[in-house]
Amino acid sequence: MNDNQLAELREIINGTDREMARLFEQRMQAVRGIAEWKRERGIPILDAGREAEVIERNRALIRDESLQGDYVGFMKSVMEGSRNYQRRLIQGVRAAYSGVEGAFAYIAARRIFPEGEAVSCRDFEAAYRAVERGECDVCVLPIENSYAGEVGQVTDLMFTGRLNVTGVYTLPVTHHLLGVPGAKLDGIRRVISHPQALSQCAGFIQRHGLEEVQASNTARAARSVMEAGDPATAAIASLETAELYGMQVLARGINESGLNATRFAVLSRAENRAPYTRGMSFLMMFTVNHVAGALANAISVIGRHGFNMRAIRSRPMKELQWQYYFIAEMEGDDRSAEGCAMMQELAEHCNLIRVIGRYGAETVLKED
Numbered sequence: 001m002n003d004n005q006l007a008e009l010r011e012i013i014n015g016t017d018r019e020m021a022r023l024f025e026q027r028m029q030a031v032r033g034i035a036e037w038k039r040e041r042g043i044p045i046l047d048a049g050r051e052a053e054v055i056e057r058n059r060a061l062i063r064d065e066s067l068q069g070d071y072v073g074f075m076k077s078v079m080e081g082s083r084n085y086q087r088r089l090i091q092g093v094r095a096a097y098s099g100v101e102g103a104f105a106y107i108a109a110r111r112i113f114p115e116g117e118a119v120s121c122r123d124f125e126a127a128y129r130a131v132e133r134g135e136c137d138v139c140v141l142p143i144e145n146s147y148a149g150e151v152g153q154v155t156d157l158m159f160t161g162r163l164n165v166t167g168v169y170t171l172p173v174t175h176h177l178l179g180v181p182g183a184k185l186d187g188i189r190r191v192i193s194h195p196q197a198l199s200q201c202a203g204f205i206q207r208h209g210l211e212e213v214q215a216s217n218t219a220r221a222a223r224s225v226m227e228a229g230d231p232a233t234a235a236i237a238s239l240e241t242a243e244l245y246g247m248q249v250l251a252r253g254i255n256e257s258g259l260n261a262t263r264f265a266v267l268s269r270a271e272n273r274a275p276y277t278r279g280m281s282f283l284m285m286f287t288v289n290h291v292a293g294a295l296a297n298a299i300s301v302i303g304r305h306g307f308n309m310r311a312i313r314s315r316p317m318k319e320l321q322w323q324y325y326f327i328a329e330m331e332g333d334d335r336s337a338e339g340c341a342m343m344q345e346l347a348e349h350c351n352l353i354r355v356i357g358r359y360g361a362e363t364v365l366k367e368d
Contacts, residue, residue: 027082042166044112045115049277095140098141100120102241104218111365170262185251285353305338334358
């Protein structure tokens with residue numbers, strides 16, 4: 001190769017680099033728009049399924065198979081840069097939760113939005129209304145516990161309110177017995193925690209002959225124990241709570257079931273209208289006509305249109321005695337042709353039908 005040929009090749013690289021720089025700016029401008037869209041809907045930055053899909057699709061565009069591996073590495077670097085840019089743009093998302101620092105809802109909010117601010121609220125309704133009023137961007141509320149079942153108050157808020165579910169996450173729950181510094185397990189006489197936590201640790205409590213005291217949530221229980229400074233009183237809460245309040249862990253993993261987990265929903269004022277991708281689900285609330293067989297007919301319609309209904313629950317309507325509404329979790333796309341046909345047929349058997357959320361594959365969060 002002579003000098004002229006080398007110069008030509010370098011000019012090709014220089015021209016390609018200039019074009020790549022222009023396309024990089026164009027790509028990041030689109031990323032900025034996506035970041036704003038995610039912020040409005042309370043959707044986390046990382047979408048691993050979407051990234052894998054994009055990389056695999058683009059890999060096939062590289063005709064030289066020997067370069068495909070290098071291209072995948074290049075795309076992963078581009079994706080990482082996009083995520084970092086989104087983090088800088090999204091920093092400051094305010095996520096409301098019920099309780100105080102250390103509560104399981106706080107842990108979930110911090111895991112889902114590590115770049116954001118977790119905002120403490122006195123209860124579920126206060127967190128929900130904070131988003132409705134625009135004081136917070138999203139709220140993170142528990143919708144179901146594997147041990148205690150659904151959280152009815154949150155379900156009722158979703159039915160009567162106008163927020164949209166944009167994500168569902170599972171947080172494994174492990175309970176620990178926490179005391180003030182210097183406390184001893186054999187010196188504990190009473191234990192304070194949320195009723196569900198007390199119930200989930202009933203065996204441990206009975207074996208040690210402890211008096212139960214109920215609290216509004218596990219973190220408030222821990223804080224009250226620390227403030228009182230009584231070495232004979234302990235709290236049941238998380239390890240993160242112990243670290244936050246400087247408490248001593250007296251016994252680990254005291255819940256009876258090792259399968260205990262809580263599902264949390266992220267709710268936003270904006271609706272998730274992202275194009276359907278594999279693994280997406282939707283939440284639908286409905287009431288049926290007050291005639292015999294209406295519910296059975298509605299369920300039959302759902303099945304006939306090929307939608308897998310993972311769960312259906314009923315809740316009493318506060319304003320109408322002996323009347324109920326239903327909430328169903330279903331896999332698939334309610335906006336597809338089949339989904340629209342299902343909705344149209346359901347209208348023959350239902351007084352009210354409302355999709356209250358769409359979300360991707362459920363993510364399992366790490367507790368500690």
